[in-house]
Amino acid sequence: xxxxxxxxxxxxxxxxxxxxxxxxxxxxxxxxxxxxxxxxxxxxxxxxxxxxxxxxxxxxxxxxxxxxxxxxxxxxxxxxxxxxxxxxxxxxxxxxxxx
Amino acid sequence: xxxxxxxxxxxxxxxxxxxxxxxxxxxxxxxxxxxxxxxxxxxxxxxxxxxxxxxxxxxxxxxxxxxxxxxxxxxxxxxxxxxxxxxxxxxxxxxxxxxxxxxxxxxxxxxxxxxxxxxxxxxxxxxxxxxxxxxxxxxxxxxxxxxxxxxxxxxxxxxxxxxxxxxxxxxxxxxx
Numbered sequence: 001x002x003x004x005x006x007x008x009x010x011x012x013x014x015x016x017x018x019x020x021x022x023x024x025x026x027x028x029x030x031x032x033x034x035x036x037x038x039x040x041x042x043x044x045x046x047x048x049x050x051x052x053x054x055x056x057x058x059x060x061x062x063x064x065x066x067x068x069x070x071x072x073x074x075x076x077x078x079x080x081x082x083x084x085x086x087x088x089x090x091x092x093x094x095x096x097x098x099x
Numbered sequence: 100x101x102x103x104x105x106x107x108x109x110x111x112x113x114x115x116x117x118x119x120x121x122x123x124x125x126x127x128x129x130x131x132x133x134x135x136x137x138x139x140x141x142x143x144x145x146x147x148x149x150x151x152x153x154x155x156x157x158x159x160x161x162x163x164x165x166x167x168x169x170x171x172x173x174x175x176x177x178x179x180x181x182x183x184x185x186x187x188x189x190x191x192x193x194x195x196x197x198x199x200x201x202x203x204x205x206x207x208x209x210x211x212x213x214x215x216x217x218x219x220x221x222x223x224x225x226x227x228x229x230x231x232x233x234x235x236x237x238x239x240x241x242x243x244x245x246x247x248x249x250x251x252x253x254x255x256x257x258x259x260x261x262x263x264x265x266x267x268x269x270x271x272x273x274x275x
Contacts, residue, residue: 001217008161009145014217016232062232064145064160 002077004058007084008066021057023047024069025089051075055089058082071095107272109207112264115200115249118153119173121166123180125189132187136179137166148226148241157228157241165228165239165251170195198239199257201264204247207271212248214267215260216240236260 002015029035029043048054054074059067071080071090080095125133127143134140141156141164142149148157153169168176173195180191203211209220215234220242223229228241236256241249252260 011146011222013231016217062237063230065163066161 002079004070004079005082006060006063006066007068007082008064009060013060013063017060017062019059019061021059021067024055024057053080053092057085107268108205109271110203110205110211110268112211112261112268113202114261115202117170117195118200119168119170119176120193120195120198120251121168121176122192122194123164123166123189124162125164125187127162129187129189132183133164133180133189136183137168137176146223146227146229148228150226157239159228159230159239197253198251199254201250201252201257201261202248203250203264204244206246208246208248211264211267211271212240212250215263233260234263 003012004015004018005012006018026043029039032040035043051074054072056070056072057067058070059065067085068082069085069087069089070082071092072078073080080092081090083090123133130141130143137154137156139151139154139156140149142158145158145160148155150156153167153172155167157165157167159165166176173193177191177193180189183189212220212233216231218229218231218240223240223242225242225244228239230237230239232238233240233250233252236252236259238253238256238260239251241251243249250260
């Protein structure tokens with residue numbers, strides 16, 4: 001079972017308490033009616049689907065209830081870090097240097 | 100209510116009598132106001148609890164607390180929070196009837212809970228509480244002692260949770 005660190009609870013807890021919530025850092029357009037159909041399609045459906053480090057949202061649904069973001073390697077399924085919603089995506093190089 | 104009790108030497112599972120329960124959402128900066136209204140200082144860290152007489156408070160989210168009190172104090176507490184409503188915005192929801200408390204105690208309590216609870220139970224401090232899952236049901240797990248726990252389960256999940264606990268207790272008793 002994956003163990004996930006919740007940045008709000010500041011605790012590492014079993015995966016069963018969490019729910020996956022898609023790719024992170026996708027901002028809703030400020031004025032949706034100005035968008036072309038293609039741009040709107042991209043916003044709704046087009047995701048990066050990276051092989052490697054992926055920024056994604058998780059929700060600690062059976063715990064504190066908060067959404068937060070995580071960097072996970074989609075190849076090894078290893079969590080590099082988790083951070084609170086609203087914070088900028090941490091730089092992977094800095095993270096690896098810190099380890 | 101007839102309280103069903105499952106018992107063998109190493110663990111006892113009991114449905115506990117009802118208490119007044121509240122779910123409080125308030126900005127952490129306003130915590131002093133809530134502590135005054137409840138007459139009990141509220142814990143600040145998720146997982147921690149504080150207790151005094153019949154009253155108890157457990158922090159289960161960054162701005163969320165579970166409050167317990169004697170059943171007859173429910174009105175008084177709701178009124179006390181109502182008085183500070185205009186100055187301090189918050190939400191206090193009475194959830195007394197939403198949940199049923201199941202008490203689990205005895206040397207095998209941790210073994211019994213670990214049947215369906217994925218948490219590392221040894222890391223929950225005595226007097227603390229955590230919202231987690233029991234099988235698929237969301238529960239609040241409160242630790243009263245080294246081998247004494249309370250499970251707060253939503254009413255509609257109780258037959259499922261109790262059934263699992265019953266089977267697991269018998270398996271433990273049979274030495275499986």
